[in-house]
Amino acid sequence: MMTTSSDVLVVGGGMAGAVAALAAATRGRSVTLLRKAPGATALASGAIDLAPMGEQRHVTSVAVASATAGWLEAVASRSPSHPYCAVGPRGLALIGDAADMILGRLADAGLPHAPFDAKGRGHLVVDLTGKVRRVASAQASQKLEETEPGKRRIGVVRFRRHLSLDTGLTLAGLRAVFANVVPVEVDWPDEADGAFLLPVEIGRRLDDPRGRSALFKLLRTAVAGKRLTHLVLPPIAGLEHVSEVMRAVSDVTGTKAVETLGGEASLPGHRLDRALSRALEAAGVRLETNAHGASDGKLKRFPGAIVLASGRFIGGGLERRDRLRETIFDLPVDDGARPIKDEPLDVLTSRRGLGAHRVFRAGIRIDENLRPLDVGGKPFREGLFAAGSVIGGHDPQADFSGMGVAILTGYLAGLRAAEWKRS
Amino acid sequence: MKQLIRRFRALALLGIQALILQPIKRLRNLKVSGEARFLEAYTPDRLLPLTVEERRRRDRFNACINCGLCDVSCDLLASVRRSRLPSLSSVAVGYGRSMTEYPFARLSLEELSSCDDCLRCEAACPRGVPLKEMIDDLLAHATRLDKAGFGMKRLSAGSGGALELPEKRPLAAAGMEKSE
Structure with a gap:
């Protein structure tokens, strides 16, 4: 493995790994990033959620501003096992820096985002089911422009011939708001x-x-006479040139065009994945892709700092075969409260679909310095740091904090890895 | 008294069956291999025997979570008839788990005949599903089923290329034929 010449080795190429690699590279370290294949980040919706911020009917009310103030701290205090809590208040205070760094790099790589807004009202986005909610940031193409409610007239594009892009749900959902x-x-x-x-x-x-x-010709005819202010598209507006596509749609239809968040086979997720790769290359990070089998001995003998950002069940950082295990260092796994070993799956899940599933909170434990802990609660290994969803104690989806955790812990782990020197 | 005789007769019949008839049947069956008997009993249901190795491979096919990342990597997909093969991931999801669907898989996989093994689909898979291996395996099994007469056969010209499955014989009937 040629990685031994780098100062920092990042395992995992999703959002957390990319942020860690960029943060370490910014501090002048040589960084290699091992990547097996696209992971959960390539399936992301495009929204940058940090915590739940108001949804649906609340979006138009003035009360949102005060209700969302301090929500980040609220999440941390409500669930003490949450990584926002584990990194301590000083770590959490850096979330703005972390987000500004990565969103800036993504914009440079051709994927502009709505400005990061964690303390204010955030930005409005629409998902495929027409649910409207506020997020800290999202891809610029997904930001629903706010106008006076009375003057708003929204068109929802529906491809009549397409099997899976039927936006009937989006339409129905938006009509409820x-x-x-x-x-x-x-x-x-x-x-x-x-x-x-x-x-x-x-x-x-x-x-x-x-x-x-061809599409624009049809769109122009379809919107004629409808006097629309906004046009909502399914998440298909270009893989590489999203800004141009959105601008063109807006021009052709005379509306503020917006995409919904990505759903299954998410195009915005692919966009993000590609933009992250470009950002890493631009920062001089050495990318080793298709690095299956990163769990072999060579990785363990790497002399520099390692950031473990291997994800969970999609990324491959966790695996459940007979027992639940962390795949690279075999670190102990827990749900933030109790260890998880070989419990059967029905114990680790809830009967209610939206209930609290222990297995969805599974991951490794870290200390304030992002160091993975062993069974005795001591740092597992010198120079090893963790980032992203491989860290347990939170449910990325249900907590609406998956991207936030990836960005914050990635940033902190990257900085710690850059500072680390073998003692 | 009558009841006792009846019970004795029943027990005697059972004894004869267990001690004499069954062992004779066993001996006769020894001449026919286990595989032949399996094929006879289960191919009508489009099931084929698998080796331990083949079963192990299936575990890897089953790792697919239908994320669709392989589809994005495939250039060939743009040129296939999508009504037959909507996506690469549909192969893993639709056929990787159920052998009884293999004859249908053949129809989809014919669309991939010009695949040049770039293997980008496998590189893109977060779960490490060996797609190429899976496709070869599905085709091999579909061929085996064809040979056994239980695959998919094309209707003669004029039907517009519609396809039909041969009628499934009831398992019991298939077994009866054997012993006659």
Whole structure:
């Protein structure tokens, strides 16, 4: 493995690993990032959630501003096992720096985001089911522009011929929140098998100016006479050139165009994944992709600092075969309160779908300096730091804090790894 | 008294069956291999015997979580008939778990005949599903089923390329034929 020449080795190429690598590289360290394959970050919706911030009916009320103030601290105090808590108040205070750093790098890599807003009202986004909620940031194409409620008239684009991009749900959901919501139906994509195209394929098509023309022609006709202020698209607006696509859609239709958050086979997730790779390359991070089998002995003998950002069940950082284990160092796993070993899955899950599933909070434990802990609660190994969802004690989805944890712990772990010297 | 005789007769019959008839049947069956008997009994249900190694491989096919990341990596997908093969991940999800679906898999996989083994799909898979191996394996099994006469057969010309499965014989009937 040629990695031995680097100061810092990051294991995992999702949001947490990328932030850690960038933070360490910023401090002048040489960094290598091992990456198996795209992980959970490539499936992300595009929203940068830090914690739950108001949704649905509340979005138009003035009370949101005061209700969301201090929510970050509230999450930390409500669940003491949460990584926001584990890193301590001084660590948590750096979340703004961390987010500004990564969102800046993503913008440089061609994926602009709405400015990070953790303390204010955040930004409005719409998901595929038409649910409107506030997030700390999201891809710029996903930010719903706020206008006076009375003047808002929203069109929802529906591809009549497409099988999976039927935005009927989006329409129904938006109607529960806003008064003037109308469908904008277009017969597209119009080729024989167009109904089966994946979101990413449609995105690639729209990246090409010639590819856009057919859709734009249809859109222009479809919105005519509807006097729309906003146009909501499914999450398909370009894989690489999202800004151009959104600008063009807005120009053609005379509206403020917005994409919904990504769903299954998320195009915004792919965009993010690609932009992170570009940002890493631009920062001079050495990328070793397709690094399956990173758990072998060579990794354990690496002399420099290691950041473990290997994710959970999708990334491969955790695995459950007979027992639940952390795959690289075999670190002890718990749910933030109790150790998890070989309990059967029905003990680790709740019967209620939206209940508290212990297995979804599973991960390793860390101390304030992001060092993974062994069974006795002592740092497992010198120079080893952890970031992202491999850290337990939080449910990335249910807590609405997955991206926030990845960004914060990635940043802190990257800084600690950069500072670390073998004693 | 009558009841006692009846009970004795029943026990005697059971004894004869257990001690004489059953061992004779066993001996006769020894001539036919276990595999042949398995095939006879289960191919009508489109099930084939698997070696231990083949079963182990299936565990890896089953690791698919339908994330769709392989689809994004595949250039070939743009040129296939999508009504037959909507996506690569649909192969793993639709067929990787159920052998009885293999004859249908053949139809989808024919669309991948010009695959040049770039293996980018496997590199993109977060779960390490060996897609190429899976596709080869599914095709091999579909062929085996074809040979056994229980695969998918095309209807003759004029049907517009519609496909049909041969009628499934009831398992019991298949067993009866054997012993006659």
